[in-house]
Amino acid sequence: MKGTLKIATLFDIPVFLHWSFPLIFLWILFLGYQIDAGLQPIAILSVFFVSIFLCVVLHEYGHALTARKYGVNTRDIILSPIGGVARLERIPSRPVEELLVALAGPAVNLAIALFLFPLLLLFREHGIFFQAESDLEIFSQWSNLGPLILGTNVVLIIFNLVPAFPMDGGRVLRSLLAMKMTRVKATKIAFIVAQFFAFGFFIWGLYFGNYILCFIAIFVVLTSRVEWKSVQRAAAIKGQAVSALMSPIRTKLYQDQSMREAIAALTENEKYFLVFDRNDSVAGVLFYEFIMHAQAEQDLDSTIGKYQSNSWNAFKSDYPLENAIAIFQQRGYGIVPIKENNVLVGQLDINTLNRFVKSI
Numbered sequence: 001m002k003g004t005l006k007i008a009t010l011f012d013i014p015v016f017l018h019w020s021f022p023l024i025f026l027w028i029l030f031l032g033y034q035i036d037a038g039l040q041p042i043a044i045l046s047v048f049f050v051s052i053f054l055c056v057v058l059h060e061y062g063h064a065l066t067a068r069k070y071g072v073n074t075r076d077i078i079l080s081p082i083g084g085v086a087r088l089e090r091i092p093s094r095p096v097e098e099l100l101v102a103l104a105g106p107a108v109n110l111a112i113a114l115f116l117f118p119l120l121l122l123f124r125e126h127g128i129f130f131q132a133e134s135d136l137e138i139f140s141q142w143s144n145l146g147p148l149i150l151g152t153n154v155v156l157i158i159f160n161l162v163p164a165f166p167m168d169g170g171r172v173l174r175s176l177l178a179m180k181m182t183r184v185k186a187t188k189i190a191f192i193v194a195q196f197f198a199f200g201f202f203i204w205g206l207y208f209g210n211y212i213l214c215f216i217a218i219f220v221v222l223t224s225r226v227e228w229k230s231v232q233r234a235a236a237i238k239g240q241a242v243s244a245l246m247s248p249i250r251t252k253l254y255q256d257q258s259m260r261e262a263i264a265a266l267t268e269n270e271k272y273f274l275v276f277d278r279n280d281s282v283a284g285v286l287f288y289e290f291i292m293h294a295q296a297e298q299d300l301d302s303t304i305g306k307y308q309s310n311s312w313n314a315f316k317s318d319y320p321l322e323n324a325i326a327i328f329q330q331r332g333y334g335i336v337p338i339k340e341n342n343v344l345v346g347q348l349d350i351n352t353l354n355r356f357v358k359s360i
Contacts, residue, residue, distance in 0.1 A: 004078060013064050015057060018080035024049055041139045048139070051149050053079060055112055059156070060086040062108035063101055063168075070097045085166075090326075095178035095186075102171035106160045109153045116150040164194035165224035187231040194224035229360075234322060236360045242324045243317040245356055246338045246346040252276055255283055255305035259294040262286060262304055272335035272349045275308045282344065284308030287334045314339050315348065328353055 004016035025046060057077065064074035064086045075087045092098045120128045128151075130144050138144050163173040170190050177186035198220040205213030251265045253273045265273065271288035283305075290307045294300060312333065315324055317340040327333065328350055335349040 010061065011065060011068075013061070013074050013086075014076045016076055016078045018078055020081055021079055024081050040142075044139045044142060044145060048145060048148050051145070052152050053084070055109060055149070055153055055156070056084040058112070059105040059108045059160075060084045062104040064088070066101045066104035067092065070094075070101070072101075091171075095175040095183075098178070099172060099175035102168045102175060105168050106157045109156045109160070113150055113153040113157070116146060116153070120146050120150060162197060163190070164197040164220050165190060165227045166220070170194055170224065170227075184231055184235045187228055191224050191228040194220055198224070233357055233360045237321045237325065240321040241318045242315050242321050242338060242348050243346075244321060245352050246317065246348055247352060249274060249344070249347050252280075253286060253304055254278060255303060255308065257304050258301055259291065259304060259307060260300040262291050262307075263295060263300065266291065269351065270349075271351060274335060274337055274347055275304055282312075282314070282337045284310050285312045285333075285335050312336055316340065317345060324348065325353055325357070 003019045005019075006014055006016050008015045029042065056079065060077045064077065067074060067086075067088050070092045072092055073089045075089060077084055077086045088101075092101055117128065124143065124146060125131075126143070126147075128147050130138050130147055131141050138148065160167050161169040161172065163169040165171070165174075170193075173193060174183075174186045174190040177189055198217040200217075201213050201220065202217035205211060205217065251270060251273060253262055253265060254276050256278070262273070266288070271291075273286045274282050275284040275286050277283045286304060286308050290309070294302065294307055311331070312335075313327075314337045317338050324336075328336075333350065335347055337344055338346045338348055
């Protein structure tokens, strides 16, 4: 995956660091410089952030492993400076399952807090309280690390249960509403609630000078809108088959033709092609990007067969459109042949899919 670094794989689910993750440590060094902190406070702050992100990883695995219980796999977990995300292949269809998956993450943070709380009370002189005369001194004592981790997990529980997408609370709200109404209507209400919370975050952040809260507000607005549009689109295509967007094969390109002929076939609406052998059987697919690469390399006299991709599948005309869109996204398809009773009847390309999705 571009812009990420794989750091681990647990329970067959890979964990990636986003390229921006190291910025946290640059920020720590800058903060230490600003307050004229020594090496120990910087070290404590660094260990604290690593510990919190371990808690975030466990939080995301809570979502992922609960989703797996309901037959939903997780592609990966990505960590960035603003948190983590478990990329589920889909949201569980039953509201009660989505509810349990959404609650599983905060439940992990609750378990961590419940584990730390008695330990700190029993083995730490000041219990769960910080040993410092000022806020800046909190990170000057290693003994404060436990209460910091405990307190942050409590904050994570509260923050994640705010009923606004993309926080877990938004999904909890949607799943509860979906038990009494359609998923589309439930998502619309959850989307509206998220806008109110985002507005409150933004005003609060401006008033108190907490610009991170303003950033979170903007993030909530954008991600909640994406969720709402995604559910709208899913509802619009539900029950439709690929035949609804299938187009006839307007241009036939053959393996033994030159890439020069492929360039001549390009139009604004036709940039992906099925490639045939001389028996008129589909032998591969040709992407616009491959054609441009051949042009850049001044290799236009080479055959199309040299540049064709052999990674493709044929869909039946009654194949669910929502499944086809998911496969296009996951496998990077540009075009696929459509068959009916094992006979080629048309094609489906990414440009047609994109225009359809944008029109919803």
